[in-house]
Amino acid sequence: MHILLVEDDPQMAEYLRKALVEAGAVVDRAADGREGLLMAASSDYDLLILDRMLPGLDGLAIVRTLRASGNRTPVLFLSALGEVDDRVEGLRAGGDDYLIKPFAFSELQARVEALLRRGTAEAPETRLRVADLEMDLLKREVTRAGCPIQLQPREFRLLECLMRHAGQVVTRTMLLEQVWDYHFDPQTNVIDVHISRLRGKIDKDFDPSLLQTVRGAGYRLQAG
Amino acid sequence: MRATGLARRLRVRLARVPRGSIFRLALLYMLLLAGSVVILLGFIYWSTAGYMDRQTTETIEAEIRGLAEQYRRSGLVGLTALISERVARDPVGASVYLLVDEHFERVIGNLDRWPSEPPDANGWIRFRLREWGTDHTDEHEAHAQVFLLRSGLMLLVGRDVRDLEATRTLILDALTWGLAITLALALIGAWLMGTTLTRRLDAINQTSREIMEGDLTRRIPLSGSGDDFDRLAAGLNRMLERIEALMASVRQISDNIAHDLRTPLTRLRNKLELLAAALPESSESRLLAEEAIADAEELLVTFNALLRIARLESGSRRAAFGPVDLVPLIEDLAELYEPLAAEREQQLDWMTTAPAVIVEGDRDLLFQVMANLVDNAIKYTQPGGCIQLAVEVTDGLARVRVADNGPGIPPEFHERVFRRFFRVDDSRATPGSGLGLSLVQAVVALHRAHIELSDNQPGLRVTLSFGRLAQ
Numbered sequence: 130m131h132i133l134l135v136e137d138d139p140q141m142a143e144y145l146r147k148a149l150v151e152a153g154a155v156v157d158r159a160a161d162g163r164e165g166l167l168m169a170a171s172s173d174y175d176l177l178i179l180d181r182m183l184p185g186l187d188g189l190a191i192v193r194t195l196r197a198s199g200n201r202t203p204v205l206f207l208s209a210l211g212e213v214d215d216r217v218e219g220l221r222a223g224g225d226d227y228l229i230k231p232f233a234f235s236e237l238q239a240r241v242e243a244l245l246r247r248g249t250a251e252a253p254e255t256r257l258r259v260a261d262l263e264m265d266l267l268k269r270e271v272t273r274a275g276c277p278i279q280l281q282p283r284e285f286r287l288l289e290c291l292m293r294h295a296g297q298v299v300t301r302t303m304l305l306e307q308v309w310d311y312h313f314d315p316q317t318n319v320i321d322v323h324i325s326r327l328r329g330k331i332d333k334d335f336d337p338s339l340l341q342t343v344r345g346a347g348y349r350l351q352a353g
Numbered sequence: 354m355r356a357t358g359l360a361r362r363l364r365v366r367l368a369r370v371p372r373g374s375i376f377r378l379a380l381l382y383m384l385l386l387a388g389s390v391v392i393l394l395g396f397i398y399w400s401t402a403g404y405m406d407r408q409t410t411e412t413i414e415a416e417i418r419g420l421a422e423q424y425r426r427s428g429l430v431g432l433t434a435l436i437s438e439r440v441a442r443d444p445v446g447a448s449v450y451l452l453v454d455e456h457f458e459r460v461i462g463n464l465d466r467w468p469s470e471p472p473d474a475n476g477w478i479r480f481r482l483r484e485w486g487t488d489h490t491d492e493h494e495a496h497a498q499v500f501l502l503r504s505g506l507m508l509l510v511g512r513d514v515r516d517l518e519a520t521r522t523l524i525l526d527a528l529t530w531g532l533a534i535t536l537a538l539a540l541i542g543a544w545l546m547g548t549t550l551t552r553r554l555d556a557i558n559q560t561s562r563e564i565m566e567g568d569l570t571r572r573i574p575l576s577g578s579g580d581d582f583d584r585l586a587a588g589l590n591r592m593l594e595r596i597e598a599l600m601a602s603v604r605q606i607s608d609n610i611a612h613d614l615r616t617p618l619t620r621l622r623n624k625l626e627l628l629a630a631a632l633p634e635s636s637e638s639r640l641l642a643e644e645a646i647a648d649a650e651e652l653l654v655t656f657n658a659l660l661r662i663a664r665l666e667s668g669s670r671r672a673a674f675g676p677v678d679l680v681p682l683i684e685d686l687a688e689l690y691e692p693l694a695a696e697r698e699q700q701l702d703w704m705t706t707a708p709a710v711i712v713e714g715d716r717d718l719l720f721q722v723m724a725n726l727v728d729n730a731i732k733y734t735q736p737g738g739c740i741q742l743a744v745e746v747t748d749g750l751a752r753v754r755v756a757d758n759g760p761g762i763p764p765e766f767h768e769r770v771f772r773r774f775f776r777v778d779d780s781r782a783t784p785g786s787g788l789g790l791s792l793v794q795a796v797v798a799l800h801r802a803h804i805e806l807s808d809n810q811p812g813l814r815v816t817l818s819f820g821r822l823a824q
Contacts, residue, residue: 231619313721322692
């Protein structure tokens with residue numbers, strides 16, 4: 130994993146670098162937009178993490194330039210601007226995900242993993258499998274240990290999202306974005322109830338439990 | 354059919370008559386003008402017609418004095434001779450004479466017989482003349498004085514007042530028309546003045562409305578004539594520029610505060626996270642570090658919510674606006690929150706009266722607002738309660754209703770709940786920042802929508818009304 134981090138705040142950059150290295154990544158850092166653009170264009174990164182507001186050249190301009198020159202490296206924007214408009218603007222410019230400062234490191238980690246995975250995704254899958262849990266995306270059927278499991282459409286999408294990110298932490302915000310397609314900030318953990326319903330269907334009568342709660346971060350579907 | 358159609362058109366016209374104090378003022382001036390015109394014309398009439406009346410009376414009295422003089426000097430014979438001489442000179446002229454005996458038989462005069470009309474107490478009499486004047490018509494009227502002579506004879510001396518009456522009618526007609534035209538012109542003037550002033554004021558009102566809706570860049574248009582209204586508008590525009598500049602600097606300051614405080618807070622939180630990760634799992638210090646992270650998180654959440662509300666309230670950001678169908682939005686919302694309600698043994702239902710209700714807005718912000726309302730409803734309604742969501746179109750407005758049968762909010766708090774950090778229950782026993790409804794109101798204002806709290810009997814009903822977008 131080779132990640133380029135473009136962040137002007139040295140303390141923030143140091144924190145991010147430390148945490149990403151701990152998660153097993155090789156991290157290069159650029160302190161301003163111009164340097165960031167030159168580094169991003171000259172070597173082959175798996176992921177770019179860009180601050181929106183940078184001295185010299187801002188994050189949007191970097192992404193627009195890279196995309197215009199055919200560079201498809203996944204981009205994760207970091208921004209202190211919390212507006213929906215800013216988010217839309219960032220994604221329109223060619224960003225792949227958008228994270229608003231401040232964020233929990235687990236949130237960043239989950240999104241980084243998801244982006245790296247997406248970069249290597251092969252042809253569209255028709256079957257997903259985690260241990261003895263199987264999902265047929267064409268027939269829209271789910272079985273565990275061969276037993277059919279009845280899911281509501283939204284539960285199906287929820288499980289699909291978890292299975293696609295099998296082994297990774299998926300945060301509540303990511304689930305809201307990917308399963309419900311709304312970017313908003315719920316005042317209560319409304320997702321937890323959906324998860325516990327899903328758990329009741331796929332885990333309750335089976336062993337071992339596949340759907341795990343990762344404290345302070347989110348959920349993970351993992352074999353064993 | 355035609356008549357009712359006309360009446361309806363007239364009613365429509367009348368409904369379009371500008372209302373408000375300006376038009377009332379114009380109408381008042383019109384009435385004052387009409388009043389003074391009536392008084393003026395009345396005076397003109399009184400002085401002209403009265404003058405002519407007095408002239409006639411004086412002429413008759415002069416004639417009588419002449420005849421009386423003759424009678425005194427040369428008796429009845431002289432009088433008769435004088436009358437006959439005058440009648441002979443002009444038999445159907447302006448002067449009317451008749452001398453009769455005690456049996457009302459004519460002695461001399463240019464009248465055939467004594468008029469049947471009774472004289473008044475002063476001996477004045479008004480009557481019609483038959484076949485009179487050079488035109489020999491019956492249209493002539495006479496005004497005359499009657500005397501009883503010493504010899505028992507009666508004398509009538511009068512004037513043909515046809516010309517006088519004609520003049521009087523002419524004056525009266527002229528005055529009536531004059532009044533009517535003056536009133537009509539005054540009415541048109543009042544209407545013109547009313548509409549012109551109303552239009553100018555409407556421009557100011559429209560601009561102030563847009564400014565209140567958050568568009569601080571709006572200015573009142575000037576007509577270019579440099580009149581009082583232009584001077585007023587220019588003054589207001591200068592004031593608006595000043596306000597906008599102040600607002601911009603306040604926003605700049607709050608952005609700076611946000612940036613300056615948020616960055617160290619974020620660092621604090623990040624360092625705590627690194628610290629927690631370095632501590633042995635489920636040790637006491639690890640738990641403390643995690644609590645400290647949660648505290649920092651709470652601070653940041655409140656801080657971000659405040660900043661978000663401030664940005665929404667500045668109202669200039671509508672870039673992500675587009676057509677949003679409220680029906681699937683409500684459906685998604687009900688689907689998202691149904692398990693949470695079910696966990697509290699509450700029933701959550703939704704309904705719509707239209708297949709699609711499309712408004713202009715920001716989908717995520719609208720979802721946020723409705724999620725906040727549903728969240729509150731679930732939080733404050735007792736277990737076993739019932740929460741209803743509805744989307745409908747009434748009176749051309751798209752409405753979303755979130756109603757519950759919980760404890761409700763007393764009416765005296767209905768305005769205050771939108772204030773930042775306001776909580777109905779002072780004990781702050783329930784979790785929450787007290788910013789949820791402030792955010793709701795900021796988003797509602799950004800959408801130029803309207804929010805209303807009412808009593809659901811029992812419970813709380815929140816209604817959002819949006820201007821509906823054409824399909």
